[in-house]
C-alpha cells in the first residue's frame with residue numbers, strides 16, 4: 001500500500017488512537033505487577049540489624065571483635081571482579097575521582113571520556129584537576145572503541161565506560177592507550193560481573209570503578225568501589241578515600257584504630273559506611289542468580305524483538321562473553337512520524353505500566369556538565385570549552401534520539417512479561433510508515 005494511500009493513512013490514524021497513551025486499551029493489565037527494585041536479600045536485613053545493634057557503624061570507629069563489613073566486602077568484591085585489591089567508597093563518582101587522582105597526572109592533563117554516559121564519568125576528571133575531552137562511541141555497542149580515541153589532544157588517560165548492557169573493548173583500547181602514554185580507567189558503574197572473553201569488567205584496565213547507587217545491579221542505595229591489580233596504586237587509593245589514612249597491616253586489637261595516619265598522598269573522606277557495606281555483602285551473594293534471570297529473559301526478548309521490523313535490542317560485541325544488564329536499549333531505526341523517542345517511551349510506559357525512558361543526555365548537550373558555572377573550575381572550564389568548539393558526536397546523538405530504555409529490574413520478570421514488552425514495542429513500531 002502506498003504511503004499516501006487513504007486507507008493506509010486511516011490505518012495509521014486508528015493505530016495511533018489505539019495506543020494506551022491516547023485512551024486505547026493497554027497491552028498489559030495494569031493490575032499485573034512487575035518485579036520490585038531494589039530487591040533485598042534476607043541476609044541484608046540480618047546484616048543491617050547486626051550493624052545497628054553493634055558498636056561499629058563506620059570503619060573509622062575503633063576496632064571491634066569481628067571483621068568490619070567494609071573489609072569483608074572489599075575481599076568479596078576483589079574476588080568477584082578477579083582483581084587483587086578493592087577499595088570501597090561512598091559513591092561511584094568518588095571511585096572515579098580517586099582513580100584519576102591516584103595516577104599522579106599533571107594539573108589540567110586531558111582525559112578522554114565518551115559522550116554517551118552519566119555526567120560523573122567526566123565531572124570526576126574536573127574534580128581531579130583534569131580536563132575531560134569528549135569522544136564519540138561505537139555505533140553498534142554505544143561504548144567508546146579504539147578508533148574513537150582522539151590522539152591529537154595528547155590525553156594522559158581514558159575513562160572507558162561500559163554502557164547499559166554492552167562492554168567497551170578494553171584490550172583494544174589499552175593497546176592504543178599504551179602506545180600513546182594513556183592509562184585506561186574502566187567505568188564499570190553499569191557493568192558489575194560483565195565479562196569480555198572471560199575477563200571481568202574492572203580487571204582489564206589499570207583501575208576499575210563501580211557505583212552501587214540504587215539503580216545499579218548491585219546496590220546499597222549509595223556506594224562505590226575501586227578495584228585494581230596494581231600493588232603500588234592500592235595504598236594510594238586507600239589514602240585518597242580516607243583522609244590520607246591506610247588500613248593497618250596487622251589485625252589490631254579491639255579498641256584500636258583500623259586506619260593508620262600514613263599520609264603519603266593527601267585524601268578526603270569518601271569512606272563507605274558499615275550499613276552500606278553490610279547490604280553489599282548480602283546483595284553480592286544473590287547478584288549472579290539475578291544475572292542469570294536477566295540473561296534468560298534478554299534472550300527471549302531479543303528473539304521476539306528480532307521479529308519486529310525497524311527495531312532492535314542493543315547487542316553486545318561477540319567478544320563480550322557475559323552481560324551485566326543495567327538498562328536495555330531498544331533502538332528504533334526510524335521513528336513514527338510526529339513522535340520523538342521520548343513520546344515512544346511515554347507510549348510504552350502507558351502500555352506496560354513500567355517505566356520506559358530515554359538514555360541519559362549525552363555529555364556534549366547535558367545541562368549537568370557545565371564547569372564554567374563553578375568559579376574554582378574556571379581555568380579547566382576555559383580549556384574544556386575551547387576543546388569542544390568543533391566536536392560532533394553523531395553516534396552518541398543517534399543513540400540519544402533513537403533509543404528507548406527500560407531498567408534491568410523489568411528483566412527480573414517472567415517469559416510472559418517479555419512477551420508483553422515485545423507486543424507493546426510492536427504496537428508502537430507499527431506506526432512507522434513505509
Ligand SMILES: Cc1ncc(COP(=O)(O)O)c(C=O)c1O
Nearest residue numbers: 091092093118120121189211213
Ligand atoms: C557510567 C556511570 N559512571 C559513574 C556513575 C556515578 O556513580 P554514583 O552515582 O554512584 O556517584 C554512574 C551513576 O549513574 C554511571 O552510570
